[in-house]
Structure formats: structure tokens, C-alpha cells
Amino acid sequence: MIELRQVTKRYRRKIALNEVNITLTPRKIYGLVGENGSGKSTMLKLIAGLIYPTRGEVLVDGNRVDRRVSSVVSFLSELDEYYSFFNVEQTIAFYHSQFPDFDLEKANEMVKFMKLDRKAKLKELSKGNRGRLKLVLSLSRNAPIILMDEPLSGLDPMVRNSIVKGLISFIDIDKQLVLITTHEIQEIENILDEVIAIKDGKIIGRKVVEQLREQENVGIVDWLTSIYE
């Protein structure tokens, strides 16, 4: 379980998150949506222990988060940076050596599913294939919490489609909590359990996606547009 209690995060003069209170429970896929600079990435980095709150506290399974929360949190960054001297196979082997929960069999299965060349150097991979590899590295861990920051950003529709299929096939929803930030809402709408809207560092709405569709008869984009205006 993830809890943010009165969390404020300030970067020099800019407030990225402002007194955020939120609880996320296991066995669900959450979508965190909002415009650029609304605080989505900040929230994910706080949960991953890569930054610290200016005020308030972030808890994972009741424990205050620090950098070593990475033993239970798998974080996929929006950044397109890697150890370019490795090839695909070596990158997977390196992750396998660093994370005890890394499932090599699952990784190999995903590599096949994503049609990645195991011997290709990372610097020679297309952006789409690097995006696919990021997904392999992130989902091959049997971590109880998976954080994905813009996994579809800047990728062509075919790659986005294969990544969404990868999400559906390789997330173990009975055990994992997944939090995804994205601008490509419509493409992941069908796999989300809940959607959280964020604006100017504040949570402005939270909905169960199924209820939104059945009771209010609107999609996430329409709902987001209505509360953003």
C-alpha cells in the first residue's frame, strides 16, 4: 500500500506537489493524469525514494520511503537514458544481478513477445525498441509496486500498442499495484481500475474507471476535461 500524507514538494521556488493526501491499495492499476508540470513525475519519484518530500511523509507498506524502497518498487523513468555499452541481453543480465525479484524467465518471454534483438547494442536500438526494453526491465521484476512514468511517450502507435499488450499480458494484477502516468489516456483507459487527476500539484479528482463509464457514461478524457475547466 502507498500513502502520501500532507506531502509538499518544492523545487527552489516552484511547488511541484502541494499538501497531497492519497492512499493507493494493492491489486489495482491506477492512472495518474494531468497536464505537463502538474506534478505527476514528482509524485512517482517520491514513491520511488528518488526524491524526498519538503513536508509530509510518503509511506510504502507503512514504512517511510527512502532510496532503498527500490527493493519493493520497480520504477520506469520517462528518461531515455541507459548504459549504452550494454546490449539487450547484458542489460537484462545486469538487472537480474541487481534485483533479487527479477524474473529472468519472464524477461526472456517478454523479449520474445516484444520482438527485441537480444544482441543489439542499446545505442543502436530505435526509440520504440528502447521503450519496449524499458517495459521488459520494469515488468520482469516481481515487485509488489510498479511505477511507470510516461511509458508511451514519444512512441509510434504500433509500439504503443505492443506496450499496452505487454502491460496486459505481464502485470500480475493479483499481486501488484501499478501506477502509470500518461498523456495517451485513451490507449490505456481499458486497463485502468482507477484514474487520479492532478493539477498544479494538487489532486483534483479520483474515479473508478468502470463507474465513470457505467454511471456517468463518460470516458476519462471527457471527465478530465470537465474537472480541468
Next chain:
Amino acid sequence: MTPWIHLTKKELRLGFPAFLFSMIGSFGVFVLWFVLGIESGFIWEGMMMWSVLAILFNFFYLVFYMSYSLNAERKRMHLWLHNPLPTYKLLLAKFVSGLFYMFIFLFTIIIVIGVSYGNVNFSMQMDDWKMTFYLSVAYYLIFIVSNGWGFTFLWTVYMSFIKFIHPFFSFVLTIVILMFLFWMIDLSSVLFQWGEIESHLITGFEFTATEETFHLNFGEIPTTFYIGHFIGALLLILFFFIGSAWILDRKVEV
């Protein structure tokens, strides 16, 4: 232990360009000295001079290496720090890979010294050469290691400042801290001036270039070693090491 070994292997690959650069650079300077030596008729003396320069560079080898490796990591801090290993192990992996390359570099210097030593009119008289040799090597290595950890400490300090202030002012503030550290080390050095081992170990030093063109002769060089200095340097290394790991763990953000 295994994850750390794999991490160290990664560090060796990440830091390889720095090692390659140092080897190519030193080879270039070596060739330059060699050519100058051939033209002036002092080949062996030229090689010896190169060795002296290389030994001086080696003093700061770990500063150079850690600077390269840490700055290469700056672009991908989310990869480096998103790791269940404790921070001190992340830093140690970098440091051990740097030490490995430093010793290879040092080995090449030793080979050049070994080759040119017998061909240069150079002699050194010592009361107890073994003691002098061991103590000098210990001093040398401690100095290299403390430089490396000192740089790492200042890098983490700089990285922790930039989340609050502009990078330029972070740099200035880090320089101020460096000055303060120099002042503190200087101030506290008197506390560690104990345990004198032996002085005046080197009783003679002579370097003569052929055809009476160059001659150097020292009578007695005062060489005093203090056990306190070793202890002080080790405490300083420990302070830099623990300080870097603590700051990286709690104050540096991605």
C-alpha cells in the same frame, strides 16, 4: 556480494573511456619525451622525466576517474540510485574500479622506471631503503585514495546544493567548503604529529646527465614520517567515505 561484483563490472565498463583516455594521453606525452630525448641524446633521462610526470598525474588519478564516472552517472541518476544496494556499496563499486585502473596505470610507470633506471646516472643512498620505500608507497597510496574520496565527498555536496540553488552558486559554495576543509586539515595536523618513525632516511641523492650538462646532488633530505599522519589520513578518508554515502543517500535527488 554477487550484486556488488556485477555492479563493479558495470563500473569498469562505464569508466573504461577514462582509463583509455589516461593511457592514450600518457602514451602521447611519453612519445613526445622520447622524441625529444632522441634529438637531444637523453633518451633514458627523457623516459625518467616522463615517469616523474606520470607519478604526479597519478596522485590525482582517482579524482580524474571519479569525476568522469560520477558525471557520466549524472545523466542517469534514476538508473544508478534505483538500486537496493546501500549507497556506500554503490560508491565503493566506482572506487574499486577506479583503483583497478589506477594500479594498471601505475604498473606502466613502474615498467618505464624499471627499463630506464639502469641507463640513467642516478643514485640514491638511504640508511634503510626498505623502510623508506614502504613508507613512501604507503604515503603515496593514502594520498591518492584521500584525494579520490575527497573529490567524491565534494561532488555529493555540490549535487545536494543544486536542488536548492543555482549550479553556479552551488559550485562556489562547494569551493568554499573545500577551502574550509583545507583550513581544518591544516589546523588539525598538529594533533597528528606524533609517532615519529625515523628522520633523515635519505642520506644522498644524485642525478647526473651525461656530458656534464646536468647535475643534481642533494646531501641529506630530511624525511620524517609520523604514524599520526597515517592515522589522520585514514580518519579523513573514513570521514569522506561515510560523508559521501550519507549525503548521496539522504540529500542528493534525481
